[in-house]
Amino acid sequence: MNASGPCVILNEPQLAENIGAVARVMANFGLSDLRLVRPRDGWPQDRAWASASGADWPLDGARVFETLRGATADLRLVMATTARPREAMLEVVTPREAASRVAEAHAQAWPTGLLFGGERAGLETADIALCHAIVTIPVDPRFHSLNLAQAVAITAYEWRLTRAAGPPPRFTAGPPPADQATVHGFYDQLEAELEAAGFFHPPEKRASMVRNLRVAFGRAGLSEQEVRTLRGVVTALAKGRGRVLAKLAAARLKNPPD
Amino acid sequence: MNASGPCVILNEPQLAENIGAVARVMANFGLSDLRLVRPRDGWPQDRAWASASGADWPLDGARVFETLRGATADLRLVMATTARPREAMLEVVTPREAASRVAEAHAQAWPTGLLFGGERAGLETADIALCHAIVTIPVDPRFHSLNLAQAVAITAYEWRLTRAAGPPPRFTAGPPPADQATVHGFYDQLEAELEAAGFFHPPEKRASMVRNLRVAFGRAGLSEQEVRTLRGVVTALAKGRGRVLAKLAAARLKNPPD
Numbered sequence: 001m002n003a004s005g006p007c008v009i010l011n012e013p014q015l016a017e018n019i020g021a022v023a024r025v026m027a028n029f030g031l032s033d034l035r036l037v038r039p040r041d042g043w044p045q046d047r048a049w050a051s052a053s054g055a056d057w058p059l060d061g062a063r064v065f066e067t068l069r070g071a072t073a074d075l076r077l078v079m080a081t082t083a084r085p086r087e088a089m090l091e092v093v094t095p096r097e098a099a100s101r102v103a104e105a106h107a108q109a110w111p112t113g114l115l116f117g118g119e120r121a122g123l124e125t126a127d128i129a130l131c132h133a134i135v136t137i138p139v140d141p142r143f144h145s146l147n148l149a150q151a152v153a154i155t156a157y158e159w160r161l162t163r164a165a166g167p168p169p170r171f172t173a174g175p176p177p178a179d180q181a182t183v184h185g186f187y188d189q190l191e192a193e194l195e196a197a198g199f200f201h202p203p204e205k206r207a208s209m210v211r212n213l214r215v216a217f218g219r220a221g222l223s224e225q226e227v228r229t230l231r232g233v234v235t236a237l238a239k240g241r242g243r244v245l246a247k248l249a250a251a252r253l254k255n256p257p258d
Numbered sequence: 259m260n261a262s263g264p265c266v267i268l269n270e271p272q273l274a275e276n277i278g279a280v281a282r283v284m285a286n287f288g289l290s291d292l293r294l295v296r297p298r299d300g301w302p303q304d305r306a307w308a309s310a311s312g313a314d315w316p317l318d319g320a321r322v323f324e325t326l327r328g329a330t331a332d333l334r335l336v337m338a339t340t341a342r343p344r345e346a347m348l349e350v351v352t353p354r355e356a357a358s359r360v361a362e363a364h365a366q367a368w369p370t371g372l373l374f375g376g377e378r379a380g381l382e383t384a385d386i387a388l389c390h391a392i393v394t395i396p397v398d399p400r401f402h403s404l405n406l407a408q409a410v411a412i413t414a415y416e417w418r419l420t421r422a423a424g425p426p427p428r429f430t431a432g433p434p435p436a437d438q439a440t441v442h443g444f445y446d447q448l449e450a451e452l453e454a455a456g457f458f459h460p461p462e463k464r465a466s467m468v469r470n471l472r473v474a475f476g477r478a479g480l481s482e483q484e485v486r487t488l489r490g491v492v493t494a495l496a497k498g499r500g501r502v503l504a505k506l507a508a509a510r511l512k513n514p515p516d
Contacts, residue, residue, distance in 0.1 A: 025408055027401035053403055096419075137415070138422055143285035145311055150283055150411045157412050160396055161354075194491060197498030212487060220478035229470060233452060237495035240455030 005159060006102050007033035007111070008058075008152055009071050009078075011127055012118040014040045020051030020059065021149035022116075027055035029156035030163070034058040035071045035113070068115070068127055076110035077102065080131035081151055082123045083144045091133045098135040099158035114155050119148055175223040186227045186234075187214055193238045263417060264360050265291035265369070266316075266410060267329050267336075269385055270376040272298045278309030278317065279407035280374075285313035287414035288421070292316040293329045293371070326373075326385055331439035334368035335360065338389040339409055340381045341402045347383070347473045349391045356393040357416035368434055372413050377406055387469045388438070390476060433481040444485045444492075445472055451496045 008026055013019050013036060023034060036043055043064045052059055065071035072078050079098045080090075093101070102112045115131060117123035128134060137154055139146055177183075191210055200206040222230070266284055271277050271294060281292060294301055301322045310317055323329035330336050337356045338348075351359070360370045373389060375381035386392060395412055397404055435441075449468055458464040480488070 021405070024401075024403075024405060028397045028404050028408070030398040030400075053405075055401055138418055139286045140288040140418070142288075143282075143313055145282075146286050147279065147282060147311075147407075149405075150286070150408065153408045153411055154415050157395070157415075160398070164396065190491075193495055197494040199491065199494035199498065209487070212484065213491070216478050216480055216484040216488070220474050222474060226470065226474045229467070230474070233448075233457065233471070234495060236455040236457035237451055237492060240457060 005031045005033075005106070006079075007031075007035055007075070007113045008156070009035045009037065009068070009113050009115045010039070010118075010148070011037045011068055011071075011115060011123060012040060012121070013148070014119045016041060016045035016047035017051040018119060018148045019045070019062075020048040020053075020055075021147075022152045023048065023052040023058040023062075024055040025149055025153040025156055026058045027052075028153070029160040031156055031159070032058050032061065034062040036062055036064045037068050037071050038066065039064065040118075068130055072113055072115070072130060074111055075113045077105045077112040078115055078131040079113070079133050079135045079155075080115045080117075080123055080128045081135040081137065081155055082117060082128065083136060083139060083146060083151075090128060090131065092136050093133050095135055095137055095155050095158040098133065098155065099162050101133070102159055103162035114152070114159075116148060116151055175225065177221040178224040178227045182224055182227050183217070183222060186222075186231055187217070189231055190234050193234055197238065263289045263291075263364070263421075264337075265289075265293055265333070265371045266414070267293045267295065267326070267371050267373045268297070268376075268406070269295045269326055269329075269373060269381060270298060270379070271406070272377045274299060274303035274305035275309040276377060276406045277303070277320075278306035278311075278313075279405075280410045281306065281310040281316040281320075282313040283407055283411040283414055284316045285310075286411070287418040289414055289417075290316050290319065292320040294320055294322045295326050295329050296324065297322065298376070326388055327438070327442050330371055330373075330388060331437065331442070332369055333371045333438050334435045335363045335370040336373055336389040336438065337371070337391050337393050337413075338373045338375075338381055338386045339393040339395070339413055340375060340386065341394060341397065341404060347469075348386060348389065348477065350394050351391050353393055353395055353413050353416040356391065356413065357420050359391070360417055361420035366434060369437070372410070372417075374406060374409055384465070384469055387472045387476065388442075390479065433483060435479040436482040436485045440482055440485050441476070441480060444480075444489055445475070447489055448492050451492055455496065 008022065008031060010019065010022065019036070019039065026032060026034060043062070048059055049056060079102065105112045115123070117127070135155060137146060137151060190213070194200060200209055266280065266289060268277065268280065277294070277297065284290060284292060301320065306317050307314060337360065363370045373381070393413060395404060395409060448471070452458060458467055
């Protein structure tokens with residue numbers, strides 16, 4: 001269970017709803033080994049499952065421990081997440097640096113854990129002393145009260161990013177851009193219609209007006225389908241409306257309004 | 259309020275508790291401008307304040323909008339966070355890349371927004387078409403149901419990291435993108451003219467045709483000057499060519515070719 005990621009250790013958690021919310025974010029980021037040290041209201045608690053939105057497996061497999069020492073006995077690297085390192089007794093690292101160290105440890109098959117304190121008290125100095133580093137999430141000092149599940153989410157999110165080989169996954173949008181001949185054909189059509197409509201005045205500004213239009217369309221990286229659509233737009237605007245107006249004009253000539 | 263960070267836009271949020279939880283993580287990461295589009299249970303809701311754990315100011319200052327267009331009118335960059343980009347109609351970026359782009363925009367004093375869908379339905383394709391990129395949080399595909407406040411937390415956390423790192427080194431060239439109200443005004447004009455020209459047929463395809471056009475123009479990140487030029491283009495094509503054809507038709511009626 002623990003092989004593919006750090007376990008999450010909650011020290012004296014209070015609200016079962018928060019334990020459920022932690023299970024949900026663990027599932028979101030691919031973690032499953034949940035350990036509870038002296039949960040205030042005992043264990044199991046139905047309200048934890050109710051608030052996990054279906055992420056039952058970290059709850060089903062959760063183990064309860066009487067002491068933090070017991071909960072971390074098999075681990076080789078334990079990072080303590082706390083907003084308020086009262087004493088700089090251990091190195092303080094960012095969630096990103098913590099994730100990187102956890103990933104390095106896992107590359108060597110070392111079991112690791114992320115430790116979080118209870119909602120009210122956080123972690124005691126004695127708890128932190130059992131860990132290897134302190135992780136501090138860079139919250140605004142004017143409002144540093146971070147929800148327990150949020151703290152787990154950010155730490156787990158950073159860990160998940162280390163799983164991706166190389167840079168995090170990046171998707172390019174949809175279809176590839178059309179070849180330039182296709183795009184230029186659209187420019188030809190657009191500019192010819194604008195010429196016919198008397199758009200380019202004064203004539204000496206034609207070159208810069210054409211250039212500005214091409215730059216705007218060029219930045220969009222139009223696909224072939226989009227070029228076809230825009231050609232249809234130009235045709236519709238130039239011809240369709242023209243037909244409507246021509247009909248109107250013809251009707252007026254037949255039946256002059258005066 | 260908006261000067262120092264992106265606003266957070268919740269589109270059709272359902273639970274007041276989630277709105278409160280969002281306010282709390284906004285405060286954690288130094289954000290304060292909260293915008294609500296059609297909150298299901300109305301606004302204000304006491305339960306939001308109750309679940310914000312003292313982070314009252316984003317709730318006190320929250321503004322309610324009838325439409326997503328209204329909520330984004332003053333913004334120059336809008337990133338849509340969604341777990342399921344059904345169609346890759348826009349570029350999909352990581353929260354980290356999104357934060358970097360938002361930070362770049364703020365370095366140039368462009369107002370920006372992070373858009374999140376409602377708890378049940380997420381974001382519709384038409385909502386996404388009003389944005390500039392899609393942000394996808396790299397969750398485990400086996401359990402991708404991320405709590406709304408968690409999604410805001412991770413995006414806001416990444417934004418805050420860019421603050422700590424100092425101003426981003428990159429600046430984009432050229433004029434800033436127009437605000438969204440300006441861009442939407444162009445869409446209104448274009449779509450009205452296309453309607454008049456009979457472009458939208460069959461009528462049931464109108465919505466997707468409109469969406470595809472908006473996405474193509476949205477990707478270009480049009481400047482104010484470019485929007486003015488394109489409005490001139492539409493007017494010229496619709497009216498100018500119409501006048502030419504009307505004159506021709508009138509001339510033919512006076513002097514029939516046969």
